[in-house]
Amino acid sequence: MHVRKRVRTVIQVVGADRGAIVGKSPDDLQLVVKGSPPSAPLSNFVEVIGIADSEKSIQAEIWTNFGEVFDTHSYNQLCQLANGEYQHLFL
Amino acid sequence: MPVNLTPNAIATINDGDVNLKPLVQVLDIKQMGSAQERYRLLVSDSVLTQHAMLGTQLNDRVKTGLVKKGSIIQLIDYICSQVQKRKIIVVLNLETIIPDCEIIGNPKMVSDAPAQNALPNTNSMLLSTVGYNNLSSQSHGSNMHSIRPALSSQGHDGNMQSFRPTSSTQNQGGKMHTFQPALGAQNYGNDVQSFRPTVQPPYQPPPSYRNHGAVMKNEAPARIIPINALNPYQGRWAIKARITAKGDLRRYNNARGDGKVFSFDLLDSDGGEIRVTCFNAVVDRFYDAVEVGKVYLISKGSLKPAQKNFNHLKNDWEIFLEATSTVDLCPEEDGSIPQQQFSFKPISEIESAENNSIFDVIGIVISVNPSVPILRKNGMETQRRILNLKDGSGWTIELTLWGDFCNKEGQKLQEMVGSGFFPILVVKAGKVSDFNGKSLGTISSTQLFINPDIPEAHAVKDWFDRGGCDVATMSISRDIVQGGPKNEARKTVSQIKHEGLGRSDKPDWATVRASISFIKTDTFCYTACPLMIGDRQCNKKVTRSGNSRWQCDRCNQEFDECDYRYLLQIQIQDHTGLTWVTAFQESGEEILGYPAKELYLLKYESNDTRFADIIRSRLFYQYLFRLKIKEEMYGDEQRVKITIFKADKVSYSSESRYMLDLISKDRAH
Numbered sequence: 001m002h003v004r005k006r007v008r009t010v011i012q013v014v015g016a017d018r019g020a021i022v023g024k025s026p027d028d029l030q031l032v033v034k035g036s037p038p039s040a041p042l043s044n045f046v047e048v049i050g051i052a053d054s055e056k057s058i059q060a061e062i063w064t065n066f067g068e069v070f071d072t073h074s075y076n077q078l079c080q081l082a083n084g085e086y087q088h089l090f091l
Numbered sequence: 092m093p094v095n096l097t098p099n100a101i102a103t104i105n106d107g108d109v110n111l112k113p114l115v116q117v118l119d120i121k122q123m124g125s126a127q128e129r130y131r132l133l134v135s136d137s138v139l140t141q142h143a144m145l146g147t148q149l150n151d152r153v154k155t156g157l158v159k160k161g162s163i164i165q166l167i168d169y170i171c172s173q174v175q176k177r178k179i180i181v182v183l184n185l186e187t188i189i190p191d192c193e194i195i196g197n198p199k200m201v202s203d204a205p206a207q208n209a210l211p212n213t214n215s216m217l218l219s220t221v222g223y224n225n226l227s228s229q230s231h232g233s234n235m236h237s238i239r240p241a242l243s244s245q246g247h248d249g250n251m252q253s254f255r256p257t258s259s260t261q262n263q264g265g266k267m268h269t270f271q272p273a274l275g276a277q278n279y280g281n282d283v284q285s286f287r288p289t290v291q292p293p294y295q296p297p298p299s300y301r302n303h304g305a306v307m308k309n310e311a312p313a314r315i316i317p318i319n320a321l322n323p324y325q326g327r328w329a330i331k332a333r334i335t336a337k338g339d340l341r342r343y344n345n346a347r348g349d350g351k352v353f354s355f356d357l358l359d360s361d362g363g364e365i366r367v368t369c370f371n372a373v374v375d376r377f378y379d380a381v382e383v384g385k386v387y388l389i390s391k392g393s394l395k396p397a398q399k400n401f402n403h404l405k406n407d408w409e410i411f412l413e414a415t416s417t418v419d420l421c422p423e424e425d426g427s428i429p430q431q432q433f434s435f436k437p438i439s440e441i442e443s444a445e446n447n448s449i450f451d452v453i454g455i456v457i458s459v460n461p462s463v464p465i466l467r468k469n470g471m472e473t474q475r476r477i478l479n480l481k482d483g484s485g486w487t488i489e490l491t492l493w494g495d496f497c498n499k500e501g502q503k504l505q506e507m508v509g510s511g512f513f514p515i516l517v518v519k520a521g522k523v524s525d526f527n528g529k530s531l532g533t534i535s536s537t538q539l540f541i542n543p544d545i546p547e548a549h550a551v552k553d554w555f556d557r558g559g560c561d562v563a564t565m566s567i568s569r570d571i572v573q574g575g576p577k578n579e580a581r582k583t584v585s586q587i588k589h590e591g592l593g594r595s596d597k598p599d600w601a602t603v604r605a606s607i608s609f610i611k612t613d614t615f616c617y618t619a620c621p622l623m624i625g626d627r628q629c630n631k632k633v634t635r636s637g638n639s640r641w642q643c644d645r646c647n648q649e650f651d652e653c654d655y656r657y658l659l660q661i662q663i664q665d666h667t668g669l670t671w672v673t674a675f676q677e678s679g680e681e682i683l684g685y686p687a688k689e690l691y692l693l694k695y696e697s698n699d700t701r702f703a704d705i706i707r708s709r710l711f712y713q714y715l716f717r718l719k720i721k722e723e724m725y726g727d728e729q730r731v732k733i734t735i736f737k738a739d740k741v742s743y744s745s746e747s748r749y750m751l752d753l754i755s756k757d758r759a760h
């Protein structure tokens with residue numbers, strides 16, 4: 001849906017696969033994040049900002065550690081609101 | 092499909108047959124009176140109609156439409172009762188055969204002289220009833236002889252035809268005896284009795300003949316009926332029940348002189364309960380005879396409306412025993428009658444209960460306080476003990492024991508809790524009180540059971556062992572000290588003013604998410620009395636006495652060290668507005684993070700700037716405040732006073748969900 005667009009999301013790190021990080025999206029789908037992760041070790045939840053090169057993968061440019069605990073349900077709702085009815089409220 | 096009603100059913104029942112189990116049709120249903128829920132029916136056997144009354148246990152059959160006008164029903168348990176010259180059939184159990192049917196035949200109202208009706212019907216009656224009388228089983232030859240003339244005088248020769256061949260001799264008894272097996276059923280059919288012109292006794296038990304002839308006194312045991320079927324319109328009744336409670340012997344003095352009274356409660360196998368009361372001479376007869384837990388057969392008492400002020404059992408009636416009443420102990424244990432019957436409600440339900448309502452509760456005793464003597468209004472001194480009960484709903488309530496309960500059960504519970512056990516307590520008939528939030532108290536009819544062997548007790552113990560003990564206690568008692576009743580009514584600051592919260596008789600509760608914008612530091616705490624009154628700290632403001640000591644006016648004592656307790660004036664603010672609230676010790680500590688004494692010493696004795704830093708650092712923190720809002724008189728004017736009961740840290744996760752929820756609700760309209 002957002003292929004070739006700049007996207008941002010928070011994933012739960014599940015593992016690594018051939019140099020890319022495999023994570024779980026806030027709506028429980030699998031995502032592959034390519035690119036160069038930061039030198040610091042990744043926490044459980046990481047925010048990635050980059051270009052979506054397919055439905056299921058992101059070429060990440062910025063990685064931010066979000067810690068060990070995160071409410072994915074609320075974040076998911078936020079994403080839905082931000083792209084839906086209340087789009088105009090978000091930059 | 093046409094159905095045949097039992098021919099002559101009405102007449103048969105009127106004559107005393109209770110085993111016919113006839114098919115009759117309901118012609119009419121009326122509700123009796125406005126106070127009681129009782130249905131009156133008109134039933135017919137297609138030829139005659141008769142008034143009948145439905146036992147209250149069958150009321151829902153009418154309500155659900157199983158029994159309505161035109162319904163064909165089979166009477167299963169019933170008796171025919173004489174009420175002021177009229178016969179009324181009291182139906183205790185029935186089955187609906189056909190709920191909807193056109194009226195069969197052209198039935199006429201039966202007249203009030205049953206004996207006459209019996210005559211034309213006897214033929215068919217003998218044919219239709221199952222068995223024959225059991226005269227032979229108990230008879231003596233002479234009796235048979237004496238009965239015979241009565242029979243023939245009524246012209247039942249036709250019937251006796253069947254007996255004739257064998258009854259030609261005087262020695263009827265023997266012949267009848269041999270006749271009996273051929274007939275089969277030992278049915279107490281009462282056919283013979285019905286031919287006698289005397290008034291029917293309502294019950295037709297096996298007649299016990301004495302040697303002196305036809306005088307029949309019905310001394311056979313009356314039929315046992317369920318307690319719920321008891322009503323004053325019945326003739327004789329008998330109930331078999333267990334005593335669940337026995338009241339104390341009370342002496343009284345009124346205009347008619349001195350008297351004494353005592354009561355006991357009964358429970359039968361159907362779960363019906365009723366109170367039995369004895370006055371004066373009757374007390375002497377039965378007081379020592381009745382014991383709690385034993386099963387008794389009780390009969391010949393009078394039924395009167397129950398006094399709901401004292402009698403909290405679920406029954407409209409109360410039994411009053413008289414000189415002629417009988418109370419017989421049943422020696423064999425009747426397993427079908429439970430030992431006790433409870434209707435437990437969770438403690439959380441008590442919060443919304445009315446003051447003075449009666450409840451049964453079961454819970455774990457988590458704390459027991461010592462007995463204190465209390466002076467009552469009439470000058471008498473009694474004991475009072477407060478303990479705390481917690482149950483599966485997670486709530487805790489204060490239970491006040493009065494009088495004897497303090498010494499007996501109270502003492503035992505204190506020992507158990509003191510040794511580290513958490514006993515299960517069942518309170519039957521505790522009274523809800525509005526004092527200090529909601530609490531329970533014992534009354535004279537309360538019963539306490541410690542660790543009873545009932546399934547509910549095991550369930551509570553399981554819950555407790557599995558972690559129930561760790562569930563944070565939320566108390567619905569103790570209005571002030573511990574967090575007030577959980578009231579999740581979310582408000583914004585401006586809503587407090589706009590909705591005029593706090594202006595009614597009772598305080599309003601609200602939850603507000605706001606930030607602290609200012610803390611007044613001039614007087615942020617006070618010197619409090621540290622002494623204990625009962626189980627609570629006195630906390631009254633103490634005054635200096637001398638140079639180094641403190642004096643409490645309430646406790647009337649002096650001491651060196653006083654307690655410091657918070658009394659904070661805080662300004663809180665959210666996106667709608669700001670308001671002043673007061674925080675006491677518990678919430679104060681939560682907000683500031685330091686004990687009051689420490690800050691006091693810091694400000695007045697050591698480091699003033701450090702104190703200011705600490706205060707400043709607490710500003711703009713967001714909390715979920717649980718507020719109590721009440722209007723109070725301040726001098727001449729009414730002011731709305733807001734107090735913080737709890738200041739909870741905001742959980743971002745749940746707050747987000749709450750707000751998302753608000754958004755979706757908003758979206759809906």
